[in-house]
Amino acid sequence: MSMLKIEIDGSELEVPHGSTVMDAVNKLGTYVPHFCYHRKLSIAANCRMCLVEVEKAPKPLPACATPVTDGMKVRTNSLAAKNAQNGVMEFLLINHPLDCPICDQGGECQLQDLAVGYGKGESRYQEEKRVVFSKNLGPLVAAEEMSRCIQCTRCVRFGAEIAGTMELGMINRGEHSEIVSFVGQTVDSELSGNMIDLCPVGALTSKPFRYAARTWELARRRSVSPHDSVGANLVVQVKQNRVLRVLPLENEDVNECWISDRDRFSYEALNGDDRLQRPLVRRDGQLQETDWDTALGEVAAGLRKAGKDFGLLAASSSTLEEFYLASRLAKSLGGAADFRLRHCDFSADGKRQGIPWLGMPIAELQKLDRVLLVGSFLRHDQPLLAHRLRQAAKAGAKICVVHSADDDLMMPVAHRIIVRPSDLPGALDGLEEGEIAQIMQSGEKAAIILGNFAQQHPDAARIHASAESLARRWNACLGVLGDAANGIGGYLADLPVGASAGAMVEAPRRAYMLLNTEPEFDVADPVRALRALRSADFVVSLSPFRPGVEDYAHVVLPMAAFTETSGTFVNCEGRVQSFEAAVRPLGEARPAWKILRQLGTLMGFHDFEFDTSEQARDACLGGRNVSSLLSNATSVAASTAGAKAPTIQRVADVPIYFSDGLARRSAPLQKTRQSRVPRAMMNERLLSQIGATSGGPVKVASATGAVEIVVGVDNGLPDGCVRLAGAHSSTALLGAMFGELSIERADDGAGAR
Amino acid sequence: MSEIAAATSAARANALSDASLARIDREIAKYPPEWKQSAVMAALSIAQDERGWLSTETMDFVAGYLGMAPVAVYEVATFYNMYNLKPTGKHKLTICTCLPCGLQGSLDAADHLRNRLKVDFNETTPDGNFTLKEGECMGACAMAPVILVNNKRMCDYMSHEKIDALIKELGGE
Ligand code: SF4
Ligand code: FES
Ligand code: FES
Numbered sequence: 001m002s003m004l005k006i007e008i009d010g011s012e013l014e015v016p017h018g019s020t021v022m023d024a025v026n027k028l029g030t031y032v033p034h035f036c037y038h039r040k041l042s043i044a045a046n047c048r049m050c051l052v053e054v055e056k057a058p059k060p061l062p063a064c065a066t067p068v069t070d071g072m073k074v075r076t077n078s079l080a081a082k083n084a085q086n087g088v089m090e091f092l093l094i095n096h097p098l099d100c101p102i103c104d105q106g107g108e109c110q111l112q113d114l115a116v117g118y119g120k121g122e123s124r125y126q127e128e129k130r131v132v133f134s135k136n137l138g139p140l141v142a143a144e145e146m147s148r149c150i151q152c153t154r155c156v157r158f159g160a161e162i163a164g165t166m167e168l169g170m171i172n173r174g175e176h177s178e179i180v181s182f183v184g185q186t187v188d189s190e191l192s193g194n195m196i197d198l199c200p201v202g203a204l205t206s207k208p209f210r211y212a213a214r215t216w217e218l219a220r221r222r223s224v225s226p227h228d229s230v231g232a233n234l235v236v237q238v239k240q241n242r243v244l245r246v247l248p249l250e251n252e253d254v255n256e257c258w259i260s261d262r263d264r265f266s267y268e269a270l271n272g273d274d275r276l277q278r279p280l281v282r283r284d285g286q287l288q289e290t291d292w293d294t295a296l297g298e299v300a301a302g303l304r305k306a307g308k309d310f311g312l313l314a315a316s317s318s319t320l321e322e323f324y325l326a327s328r329l330a331k332s333l334g335g336a337a338d339f340r341l342r343h344c345d346f347s348a349d350g351k352r353q354g355i356p357w358l359g360m361p362i363a364e365l366q367k368l369d370r371v372l373l374v375g376s377f378l379r380h381d382q383p384l385l386a387h388r389l390r391q392a393a394k395a396g397a398k399i400c401v402v403h404s405a406d407d408d409l410m411m412p413v414a415h416r417i418i419v420r421p422s423d424l425p426g427a428l429d430g431l432e433e434g435e436i437a438q439i440m441q442s443g444e445k446a447a448i449i450l451g452n453f454a455q456q457h458p459d460a461a462r463i464h465a466s467a468e469s470l471a472r473r474w475n476a477c478l479g480v481l482g483d484a485a486n487g488i489g490g491y492l493a494d495l496p497v498g499a500s501a502g503a504m505v506e507a508p509r510r511a512y513m514l515l516n517t518e519p520e521f522d523v524a525d526p527v528r529a530l531r532a533l534r535s536a537d538f539v540v541s542l543s544p545f546r547p548g549v550e551d552y553a554h555v556v557l558p559m560a561a562f563t564e565t566s567g568t569f570v571n572c573e574g575r576v577q578s579f580e581a582a583v584r585p586l587g588e589a590r591p592a593w594k595i596l597r598q599l600g601t602l603m604g605f606h607d608f609e610f611d612t613s614e615q616a617r618d619a620c621l622g623g624r625n626v627s628s629l630l631s632n633a634t635s636v637a638a639s640t641a642g643a644k645a646p647t648i649q650r651v652a653d654v655p656i657y658f659s660d661g662l663a664r665r666s667a668p669l670q671k672t673r674q675s676r677v678p679r680a681m682m683n684e685r686l687l688s689q690i691g692a693t694s695g696g697p698v699k700v701a702s703a704t705g706a707v708e709i710v711v712g713v714d715n716g717l718p719d720g721c722v723r724l725a726g727a728h729s730s731t732a733l734l735g736a737m738f739g740e741l742s743i744e745r746a747d748d749g750a751g752a753r
Numbered sequence: 754m755s756e757i758a759a760a761t762s763a764a765r766a767n768a769l770s771d772a773s774l775a776r777i778d779r780e781i782a783k784y785p786p787e788w789k790q791s792a793v794m795a796a797l798s799i800a801q802d803e804r805g806w807l808s809t810e811t812m813d814f815v816a817g818y819l820g821m822a823p824v825a826v827y828e829v830a831t832f833y834n835m836y837n838l839k840p841t842g843k844h845k846l847t848i849c850t851c852l853p854c855g856l857q858g859s860l861d862a863a864d865h866l867r868n869r870l871k872v873d874f875n876e877t878t879p880d881g882n883f884t885l886k887e888g889e890c891m892g893a894c895a896m897a898p899v900i901l902v903n904n905k906r907m908c909d910y911m912s913h914e915k916i917d918a919l920i921k922e923l924g925g926e
Binding site: 160165166167168169170171172173180181182 | 822823824825827828831832889
């Protein structure tokens with residue numbers, strides 16, 4: 001490709017064809033003031049702040065929208081350019097309130113900053129300013145002060161281009177223009193918080209953070225999100241040892257400049273009332289506060305007594321260091337430990353040739369041109385990866401889906417096969433020919449990607465094996481998204497030890513340790529897990545929160561939340577990301593790695609004496625090259641006949657804000673649309689079969705229990721399926737996330753409604 | 754009723770007539786299939802011809818029909834003042850009050866209209882015969898003042914006499 005020569009303020013440089021003056025300016029590293037321009041969004045050129053002088057052009061031109069031509073000479077701060085920029089600023093400020101001291105954005109406002117450089121000391125405009133009414137966009141994004149909006153439309157373009165759903169628009173024209181959601185709807189995208197960062201003024205602000213602090217009062221600490229396998233890089237903002245806000249830390253390879261709303265707003269749980277601040281031990285049937293020595297003494301005694309008959313269930317979002325010490329503890333005791341708590345098929349254990357991973361760097365997702373997504377609630381499970389695939393789809397990639405639900409991915413889907421969960425493995429085997437096979441083989445860069453649902457499926461190993469053979473056949477890359485924030489970390493710490501999470505629950509043990517795990521929500525089958533825990537002689541739970549279900553634990557140790565500990569997460573592409581604590585642990589809580597270290601030492605085990613988490617990390621990694629350990633190859637037989645398929649099957653997703661203890665306790669996230677009490681969703685055929693009415697109550701029963709729940713219609717579901725979210729108290733009694741259900745209307749036909 | 758079911762039945766209830774849909778389809782056919790939404794302006798006018806105005810539900814329907822976000826349709830419908838977002842009187846008179854027209858007597862003509870009809874902009878006469886609207890440049894600046902009747906008929910050089918005649922013709926006094 002030939003390059004174009006351009007001269008900017010006397011410096012010459014070359015840029016590729018199709019570059020804009022703004023691109024050239026950025027390449028040169030100088031600055032042209034701008035509002036509507038954003039490198040991740042399309043060009044709108046509507047703020048006019050970026051006007052520059054171009055030789056031979058009769059008028060100043062907007063740098064963001066002017067293509068470079070060969071030999072172009074641009075002056076960004078000549079008198080003409082400056083005059084133009086000052087003029088635009090004066091116009092922008094005509095209707096903008098000049099009351100920065102009472103604006104929430106004050107101190108971090110691009111308009112405020114640029115007004116210092118390009119505005120006048122005083123306004124010449126004495127007339128009345130226009131007033132734009134506030135809007136209610138939901139619990140996360142505040143649109144309280146829409147008079148401050150400068151109509152840059154960044155928020156609108158973000159919705160349409162990045163989130164995949166245009167939830168905001170600019171209505172009316174000229175000085176009547178305003179940003180609205182369609183007739184009073186809320187903004188429901190799982191990426192909506194990014195609009196707050198994009199808004200250059202104080203029009204869109206963070207509802208939870210509003211007026212909590214000024215930007216200059218906040219200390220900034222780097223961190224990594226514990227919510228999904230992306231490992232989004234975060235800036236945790238702290239005032240007086242309290243986390244008051246979380247923002248993205250730009251990392252082009254991982255999260256770019258975005259984070260999901262779960263990454264952004266879960267911090268609200270960190271300062272909640274149900275944080276556990278002191279150790280609890282059971283006395284006379286009640287959990288009572290005690291001191292650390294007593295508590296740890298009791299744990300050591302309890303574990304010693306159980307000996308080998310010990311099981312440790314660690315949250316998949318535990319740090320590498322926590323996993324490592326947990327794994328050592330289990331080994332020292334001769335017991336078992338695992339972190340794959342929502343899985344139920346462990347038959348691939350011992351048959352894997354490496355640690356399952358994405359199969360490529362995250363950024364590569366965007367470059368794929370053929371994708372088969374198998375069993376994934378992608379927008380809920382890894383919102384930022386959904387965005388990556390959306391960008392691929394926009395660039396022309398063909399996305400195919402094999403799944404048991406037909407949720408809107410907010411991107412074009414070329415072909416989809418929606419089947420009952422029990423038919424999922426068979427559906428994959430059937431892909432050797434047909435439309436999807438044709439699509440998948442017609443591209444240059446194809447990948448098959450297994451989502452959380454595929455990994456949590458009772459036939460997960462078979463699904464994996466089928467996908468593997470399809471990938472070979474199609475010359476496609478096989479990727480596993482990882483249903484754990486730190487799944488690769490778990491394997492690196494040598495987990496599972498002794499037995500799988502399933503086996504530990506199936507055959508109850510005498511003693512258990514729960515590491516940041518709430519058995520009523522975080523496991524494949526809450527009913528069986530609780531039964532196992534209740535039958536144990538001794539259960540210790542390490543948790544940042546007071547347990548919701550209190551009756552099984554004998555000791556509860558307050559552990560630090562992710563912002564209060566140092567540690568390491570390994571994301572789905574195998575990137576090892578360590579972080580420091582942003583704040584001190586709340587109350588007497590301690591980082592879990594320290595608790596485990598102390599316990600190990602107390603019990604006289606070797607190799608627990610780590611002074612820092614870095615030492616534990618280095619001991620765990622042992623100088624190994626992580627990328628050489630990753631592989632999705634297995635030796636599982638591709639096809640074995642499945643068991644008899646139940647007539648009515650459960651399809652369980654983990655709704656985005658029920659996924660872990662932090663999200664579940666974040667008040668703003670719990671107020672979103674995604675967090676509404678789940679309904680039993682089914683297609684119209686099944687609904688009329690059972691004679692129920694949408695919106696009416698039904699009784700749903702499984703092998704372990706029954707619940708009464710409101711029914712709803714989703715015709716995207718396959719026949720004979722009831723979609724009922726997992727990880728929620730209203731469905732916990734049903735136990736397993738997969739399997740047979742029976743369903744009947746609960747109103748006895750009386751007044752059918 | 755679940756939302757999905759509610760949305761489906763609402764879409765059915767708001768469907769335009771087959772004749773209108775056929776007209777919209779002809780408009781859609783003018784563009785490549787992936788640019789269906791280019792037909793949004795035409796689709797909205799056709800919908801307005803049938804319904805007289807564009808309710809939220811009608812716009813929702815058009816959005817669904819063209820595969821667009823509802824708010825994107827709303828943007829278009831609010832940008833152009835040919836679209837009626839509220840029911841109007843039998844005759845909608847839109848007078849251009851943009852600068853070029855304004856300099857050539859259209860503000861005076863607008864005052865005359867208001868006095869004659871005894872309504873202000875965006876209002877409808879009590880008998881439901883006239884709605885008065887302020888418009889943007891109609892590309893007829895040289896013939897100011899200009900008045901558009903029901904989006905379709907353009908009247909130019911609107912002196913007070915011609916305005917009186919127009920009102921009379923349309924059944925006013
Ligand atoms: S609300 Fe903010 S981001 Fe949206 S258009 Fe207005 S100023 Fe731009
Ligand atoms: S940044 Fe160029 S016009 Fe807004
Ligand atoms: S300004 Fe009135 S028609 Fe152009």
